[in-house]
Amino acid sequence: MKRTWLVLLIVALMGSLIGLVSVQAQEENPLAVGVSDEYAGTELRLIFANHPWNNSIQRLLPQFEAVSGITLRVESYFEDQLSQRLQVGLTSGNTQADAFMFRPLQEGRLFADNGWLGDITSFATGDLEWNWADFQAAAANTVTFDEAVFGVPVVTEREMLYYRKDIFEENGLQPPATLEELQAIAAQLTNTSEEFYGVVIRGRRSPAVTQFSSFLYSFGGTWQNEDGTSALDSPEALAAYQYYGDLLRNYGPPGITNMSWPEALAVFQQGKAAMWLDADVFYANVIDPNQSVVADNVGFAPFPAGPAGANQYNVTSWALGMNAESENQEAAWEFIKWATSPAVVLELQKRGTPGARISVWELPEGLSGFPEDYAAVVQLQSQRGVGFDRPRVIRVGEARDIVGTPIVTSIEGGDVAAALAEAHEQFNTFLGSDGG
Amino acid sequence: MLRLGQRSLQTRNRFSIGLLFTLPSIVFVLLMIVYPIFYTFTLSFHEWSGSARRDPEYVGTSNYDTLLNNDPRFEDAVMRTFEFTFKAVAIELILGLAIALLINGEFLGRGLVRVLILLPMVATPVAISMAWLLMFEPTVGLFNEVLTSIGFAPRLWLGSQDEALGSLILVDIWQWTPMMVLLLLTGLTTLPEEPFEAARVDGANAGQRFFYLTLPLLFPTMVTAVLLRTIDALKTFDTIYTMTRGGPGYATETINIYGYVQSFEYFSLGKASSLLVIFFAIVLGISLVFTQIRKQWGIPYND
Amino acid sequence: MTNTTLQRPLNNTHPTTNQIRLRRFSWRQTAFVSARYLAILLVVILLIFPFVWMLLSSFKNQIDITTSDNLLSFTPTLRNYQNVFEQHNYLQYLLNSFIVAAVSTQLSLILGLPAAYGIARFRFGWLGIVLLTARIIPGITFLIPWYIVFGKIGLLGTYWALILSHMLVGLPFIVWIMIPFFESLPRELEEAALIDGSSVFKAFFHIALPLSVPGMIASGIISFIFSWNNFMFSLVLAGDDTRTLPIAIFNFISYSSVDWGGLMAAAVVITVPVLIITLFVQRYIVDGLTAGATKG
Structure with a gap:
């Protein structure tokens, strides 16, 4: 009893110290409903990726801090550096980070396998109000390994077509419904002497793999057969690799094999390309007039259909996980719970980063902040597609390099069939040793 | 006792x-x-992905075996590292010698030139790489603008497998030729006067004096300079990492970049460790060869 | 060469032939001199154009950079710099870089000077050799073992982790330069002091050290610059508050898309301090860089 009083007293004192603002926040702020102050005084270290989700949630963090009394220390890194930073820290068994963003399809299985990601099954399934069942099944699956939950999905992505409305209008064009049309339009709009290109998509070895995956699936190909062997020897795969390379070599900007998404996005923002295919989360960057000279003229369309239909990827690209060694697991869960609560997910979705909560997707206001065509595309594509955008293995980095190499060969106009045959062989060897 | x-x-x-x-x-x-050397050496006989659940698994020399006999990518990386180092250092030596002779002695603005020559060496590699990245940019970069304005076809620079390594060599040359100049200048100022006087009296022309006197007398300095540059060029990391990450394809993947990829992208810490050990052996071997050459030829101003 | 030509006119025993020769010589001379200046000018341009381009681009907005018809004519803007300092907290990173570089250099000197003396005077050659291997070994070898060590002694994310790791570059360099420096000091000076009853340490502090100040400054400045420029070690060992400039610039590239102007402004901010140091102490830098090589 005495201790309870003491705690209450301290909490009350701290509350008055923080001032009326926080009290008001607690009462009026729907974004902080249900946040407990049980862990007040804890300092949580978070490692995030430089990602639109991070940019959006950064603005909401003070509200969480005010109500919970937890201090958040956030470090942000670009994807590659994030992965390296986490790996070095986790390898040495250190507790530098309590919670962090990770890519379930990239590092997820390895991190879980290595005992780096804390098993949060009891947290996730134990909190009925927060409601784990509200997460899309496909998304939940990507963070569940051997029946244990290792993270909470925060960002879902689908490949979409961004195009220049003004230029399409001038030329009397409709956004392409098929990959054939895509190529024809790209050909029509490319004007090399004016440095204007029909289409831009990532061409760097490893980053290109995710955007290429939609093409592969839409041509009827995939990465692995049911029996776990390489499926790169199919004629569909060859056709997809050939198409992707021809498209970018003929109608893409020069130097595309050194482009990941920041570079490709920049080309589109600068008004030098008629079409850009990439994840739908980059919406906000494209329509921001501070970054984009084409902000007012961007149209959105679903991924065009290939010979096997329109099978774009539809994946959980980022999740929040907990360090297995963290001493602040309860407080970390308090944060993860808040960051993935319906109110916050709704708020982030309004700001342009679609999450994985079914209930939010069903709310009309969930997509209210978006232009109609964007909302329609995202809505449509979230119902379909393939749940992975890269090979599903443990050591994904290596696999991406193997399957990405023929993309570069193809863009540079080399012998695609030979490069693919070689990749097929290497991929089989790799799959044999991967143990996944 | x-x-x-x-x-x-x-x-x-x-x-x-x-x-x-x-x-x-x-x-x-x-x-x-x-401790880190010992750790890396030990780990090179194991396979480990950094797991907290499983200890490193002892695999004998199989990592070395894979790298040396069954990894074309490693073989390519080794050859590429040699190509990068050889071309960069050779051009730096020749250019460095030319520039050192050019700015040796008095001229107007000598002090200024000697300050400016330091700048590429001391500038932060990551920052300066970003500037080169912008200049290499195929559509908006300075180089293609200049090329097209004087009637040449634009190039792809870092965006092509054929040109990327050459472009990186260009950056290395810009960055490190000054080091050669500096070392060779020091060498030039310590050359003895008498043989040159004698040669002039004997009627030797400038070319003869250069080939029969300057070059041989400068040789030990050149060996030292080449040794230092070779060690650093073999290990070049910041500029390659910033500008290409080893791409396009694998066109600029050197041993150091491949080692980075193995440890931090593939999580193969054992294989990465054995790669680093081999790399260390290569650098050490090359250094020893140079030291031997230097010993053979003697060093005039150092005992 | 200038001397010989200057002397020729005085030597006028055969005025006509000499005048012809003089004219021919001075013409060749002028051609040679102007060719030389032209070549020097070319070298200077090649040396500085990346800096100039970086600086120019840092004052351009995104549109001026990416539309190619105005390479040189543009309205300069300070927005990139404003962005760098306001949105990205570069002041903090600048301070971090400075603290880490200054302290690691000082510590390297404190450890390195006695060590170099010990190696030069008391046959601790093996230590010198081990230190030299630090120069040969690829940097990524150290990262994971260091992380383990720093984790065990609780230094992760602190300035100390960065400082100690940067000493790996600074310390060997300082020792490397200072060994020949101490070796070149005449032994008699110290021995005289010893006979006078001073201790070895007094001899070191009062005789050897004061005589080697130029070497200390030269090697210290180089060590500072190496630390300032270090990328790989900081990338892994810095925390959010201790992040140094080279790491911060990497973050710039990916926040939204490639913001060239901001990137160049950030690059200028990193580079300027080193360039300023270089302008003021260039003689020591030359000494430092060349001493490491020629005295080895």
Whole structure:
């Protein structure tokens, strides 16, 4: 009893110290409903990726801090550096980070396998109000390994077509419904002497793999057969690799094999390309007039259909996980719970980063902040597609390099069939040793 | 122990005094250099992805075996590293010699030139790489603008497998030729005057003086300069990492970049460790060869 | 060469032939001199154009950079710099870089000077050799073992982790330069002091050290610059508050898309301090860089 009083007293004192603002926040702020102050005084270290989700949630963090009394220390890194930073820290068994963003399809299985990601099954399934069942099944699956939950999905992505409305209008064009049309339009709009290109998509070895995956699936190909062997020897795969390379070599900007998404996005923002295919989360960057000279003229369309239909990827690209060694697991869960609560997910979705909560997707206001065509595309594509955008293995980095190499060969106009045959062989060897 | 004479006392005394001077550094060296080397060497006989659940698994020399006999990517990386180093250092040596001869002696603005020549070396590689990245940019970069304005076809620079390594060599040359110039200038100022006087009296022309006097006398400095540059060029990391990450394809993947990829992208810490050990052996071997050359030819201003 | 030509006119025993020769010589001379200046000018341009381009681009907005018809004519803007300092907290990173570089250099000197003396005077050659291997070994070898060590002694994310790791570059360099420096000091000076009854340490502090100040400054400045420029060690060992400039610039590239102007402004901010140091102490830098090589 005495201790309870003491705690209450301290909490009350701290509350008055923080001032009326926080009290008001607690009462009026729907974004902080249900946040407990049980862990007040804890300092949580978070490692995030430089990602639109991070940019959006950064603005909401003070509200969480005010109500919970937890201090958040956030470090942000670009994807590659994030992965390296986490790996070095986790390898040495250190507790530098309590919670962090990770890519379930990239590092997820390895991190879980290595005992780096804390098993949060009891947290996730134990909190009925927060409601784990509200997460899309496909998304939940990507963070569940051997029946244990290792993270909470925060960002879902689908490949979409961004195009220049003004230029399409001038030329009397409709956004392409098929990959054939895509190529024809790209050909029509490319004007090399004016440095204007029909289409831009990532061409760097490893980053290109995710955007290429939609093409592969839409041509009827995939990465692995049911029996776990390489499926790169199919004629569909060859056709997809050939198409992707021809498209970018003929109608893409020069130097595309050194482009990941920041570079490709920049080309589109600068008004030098008629079409850009990439994840739908980059919406906000494209329509921001501070970054984009084409902000007012961007149209959105679903991924065009290939010979096997329109099978774009539809994946959980980022999740929040907990360090297995963290001493602040309860407080970390308090944060993860808040960051993935319906109110916050709704708020982030309004700001342009679609999450994985079914209930939010069903709310009309969930997509209210978006232009109609964007909302329609995202809505449509979230119902379909393939749940992975890269090979599903443990050591994904290596696999991406193997399957990405023929993309570069193809863009540079080399012998695609030979490069693919070689990749097929290497991929089989790799799959044999991967143990996944 | 048997001979506790004056001499051993003295050496022992000398040893303990020396120890006092060097102890802090020895602790530093043990912790920060010897331990990591030992750790890496041990790990190179294991396979490990950094798992907290499974200890590293002992695999004998299989990592070395894979790298040396069954990894074309490693083989390519080694050859590429040699190509990068050889071309960069050779051009730097020739250019460096030319520039050193050019700015040796008096001229207007000598002081300024000697300051400016330091700038590429001291500028932060990551920052300066970003500037080069912008200049190499195929559509908006300075180089293509200049090329097209004087009637040449634009190039792809870092965006092509054929041109990327050459472009990186270009950056290395810009960055490190000044180092050659600096070292060779120092060498030039320490050359003895007499042989040149004598040659002039004998009627030797400038070309003869250069080939029969300057070059041989400068040779030891050149060997030292080439050694230093070679070690650094073999290990080039910041600029490649910033500008291409080893791409496009694998066109600029050097041993160092491949080692980085193995440890931080593939999580193959064992294989990465054996790669680093081999890499270390290569650098060490090359350094020893150079040291031997230097010994053979003697160093005039150093004993 | 200038001397010989200057002397020729005085030597006028055969005025006519000499005048012809003089004219021919001075013409060749002028051609040679102007060719030389032209070549020097070319070298200077090649040396500085990346800096100039970086600086120019840092004052351009994104549109001026990416539309190619105005390479040189543009309205300069300070927005990139404003962005760098306001949105990205570069002041903090600048301070971090400075603290880490200054302290690691000082510590390297404190450890390195006695060590170099010990090696030069008391036959601790093996230590010198071990230190030299630090120069040969690829940097990524150290990262994971260091992380383990720093984790065990609780230094992760602090300035100390960065400082100690940067000493790996600074310390060997300082020792490397200072060994020949101490070796070149005449032994007699110290021995005289010893005979006078001073201790070895007094001899070191009062005689050896004061005589080697130029070497200390030269090697210290180089060590500072190496630390300032270090990328790989900081990338892994810095925390959010201790992040140094080279790491911060990497973050710039990916926040939204490639913001060239901001990137160049950030690059300028990193580079300027080193360039300023270089302008003021160039003689020591030359000494430092060349001493490491020629005295080895």
